[in-house]
Amino acid sequence: MRNHLLLFAAAAGTLMLSGCTQPQNKSTAESSTPAASTSETxxxxxxxxxxxxxxxxxxxPKLTVSLYGMDEKLADAPAxxxxxxxxxxxxxxxxxxxPVPKDAESKINPKPAGPAKYYVTISWDSDGNGKADEKGDIFIDYDKQFPNVKLNNEPQKIYLKVLK
Known part of the structure; x- marks a missing residue:
């Protein structure tokens, strides 16, 4: 019983110490963010x-094109x-x-541990009924190809179709 109590106390102490060091790491990460934000312009x-x-x-004729980024290795993380x-x-x-900010990867949360993956989406009420992305509207053809893009100054091709 005494050994179990000592193990519990040691585990609690370890958790407390790891909790104390975590905010320090966050503030170190935050202090590097302003340097990155200067390139946002x-x-x-x-x-x-x-x-x-x-x-x-x-x-x-009005449509919105959005660029999303995510960690390529995190399957469950939102873009x-x-x-x-x-x-x-x-x-x-x-x-x-x-237009894509040069610090695009720094806008991804959680921060990518490996390579970042980017894709585009569109939102378009092309049939003019007041509701975008519904039957009759122009949309990305995901059956033909997922709209992944690379930020490498080369033209990227995205296929469209009418939602049915």
Whole structure:
């Protein structure tokens, strides 16, 4: 019984010590964040070519393109919004330049332990009924290819289709 009590006390002490060191690590990480935020004003463009095999009817030309990032090795972690921008397009195919902050990887939470993975989404009420991303709207063709992109200054291709 006495040994169990000593083990419990030792375990509690270890947990308390590890808890004391954790905030210090967080503040060290936070102190490096302002240095990274100084580069937020500069950005690069991600060129995205949208295409599709269907005949598209566009009644509402306004769409929003979003770029998300996540740790490639974390399957259950949610993706983080890096940037998004609204565009107007009256026909498909089309090409856009999406401004991407140079510190895009620093906007991913939780911070990637390995390589970061990026993908784009669109939100478009192309049929003009007041509701985006529903039957009749233009959407990313996930059956053809997932919209992964690389931030390497090369044009990226995304396939579109009409939701049915």
């Amino acid at each position: 500069s950005s690069e463009n991600l060129t995205i070519e949208f295409s599709g095999a269907e005949n598209f009817t566009i009644k509402n 983080s919004l890096i940037t998004q921008k609204e565009y107007e397009q009256k026909s498909v195919p089309f090409t856009i330049d999406l």
